[in-house]
Amino acid sequence: MNIRKTAVRVAGVGAVAAAALGLFSTGAANADTFVPLPGGEITQTLSDGTVVTVKLVGESANISPSMGATPVHRNAWVSASAQVHIDGDTTATGGNIYPGYVVGCQVTIDGGNVSGGATGGASWDSSGNATPTGGVTSGANLTLGPGQAKSFYVLDREMPDDYGREIHKTKNKFNGSDGSVTWSDETIGLNGCGGYAQARAFVNVEVETDNVISWITLWGQPFSIG
Template identity: 40%
Template sequence: MKKNITRRVVAAAGLTGAVAMGLTSLAAGGATAGPLPGGTVTRTLVDGTPVTVTLYDEYVNVQRAVTNVPTSREVWLSGKIKVTVGGKAEGGSVNAGYLVGCQVNFGASGGAGAEAGSNQFGQEWKWTDTGRPSASGGFTLGPGQATYFPIIETTSGTDTAYENYHVNSYSFKGKKGGVVYSQEKFGLDGCAGYASAKAKVKVTVSTDAVKGVITLYGKPFSIG
């Protein structure tokens, strides 16, 4: 089976050391850069298995696109994800990325908050398939639209259909696992209004008795 890592993401059972981000705050041209609070959540599965998911050292750098078009932005993201499991669990899988919206209020920001939200007019926002990242990591969103940008993306197998060939999770064995990502970039085009994003980390853990899914949401932040 073919399986290639196609993004600059490092996954390991134990996370040590720091990620060299090389990012600084910029005041000119509407650019913003700075740390984000990350978050942590602990859940106990029905068979008593404890699972803790932590997002830390999260950092964002937002700048205008090089084309200097007001409806376009470029975003770089860095962070670390640590997962600890107990009980009879021996590993799990991590799916991580960012929910991105144009004129969208993502609502609850912590724990296992819902993804539901509204646009600036109080209307329910909609997902859009056009938001699927291209090979260059960019997508187009209109008002009231939202999409998901994965920071883990692998390719697997021989079926090249997008949903079968692209895998957005990392599996680990043992009691600890995690993901480190550094300066993952995406471009947002076509959003003439306010744009925001927040991290979404989904961890799946299975034992002989149960399969549990724990979701951690980061704090929403503006991308211009």
């Protein structure tokens, strides 16, 4: 069985959607800033003819002054829906969806040079593209210094294992040709970053057929969290 890992970037992710900002409140010092984001879509044909389409729709972020009220504290609430469709002449009977976010402190996470490197659950290629690794955690209370980036998964599903012990799953398993995960007001809490900070959504999808296991990554557009 061949195993292939594919990472696909959304075109035109270099521009942050600053022009589309809206304010939810009128107080200038305490305003929540709503950022509509474009989401994304990719279609990947696997080596055995399986066609996998991954979409990120309804994506947005609400940036809020932190309760810590200092420049090193940031808060954001993010919402979106990850959708997967499997088509073609395929033996696939479903798959797994792992949605999450990469957060960076003084690190460019839209490609290009990555100042200072990145640690904590994201590997970076020579072009500066981040790929979440097996060390990615769930939860979003992050502490980052300059030049650091961390990834986290949106899902943290608590369930018993075969022996009744508590385990946590960061994926949504679906059967058939369609699956989705929707989240609303998922918190990103960032501490310790004295410089600029960015975040970026990703959707990892694992699809297995009789002939191939493929890991496909869809990236959303980077956005500033202050």
